[in-house]
Amino acid sequence: MAGRVGFALSTALGMSQTLNWPVRQTSKLENHEVAVERLLEYTDKEEFPHEAEWQGNDKISESWPHKGELKMKNFSLSYRKNLPPALDDLSITIKV
Secondary structure, three states: OHHHHHHHHHHHHHHHHHHHHHHHHHHHHHHHHHHHHHHHHHHOOOOOOOOOOOOOOOOOOOOOOOOOEEEEEEEEEOOOOOOOOOEEEEEEEEEO
């Protein structure tokens, strides 16, 4: 009797592993199909919004910008409203 129980358990575990392989393969196939669908969606120029073409005649001087700076005073930033600031009271000046 014990031999039959052992054989049944061994066979059940083997079947479980055997059935796991097609499930994994099906899941991989579905992931690859979704990736192709995304590529097709993002490359469809009629449906996916893109930036409009430049329509002006203005030319920007090659020397522009010849000087400038970026100033931030008492800058604070948190990832969410209820979290403490990740950046707190930051003041910097970046000169070009």
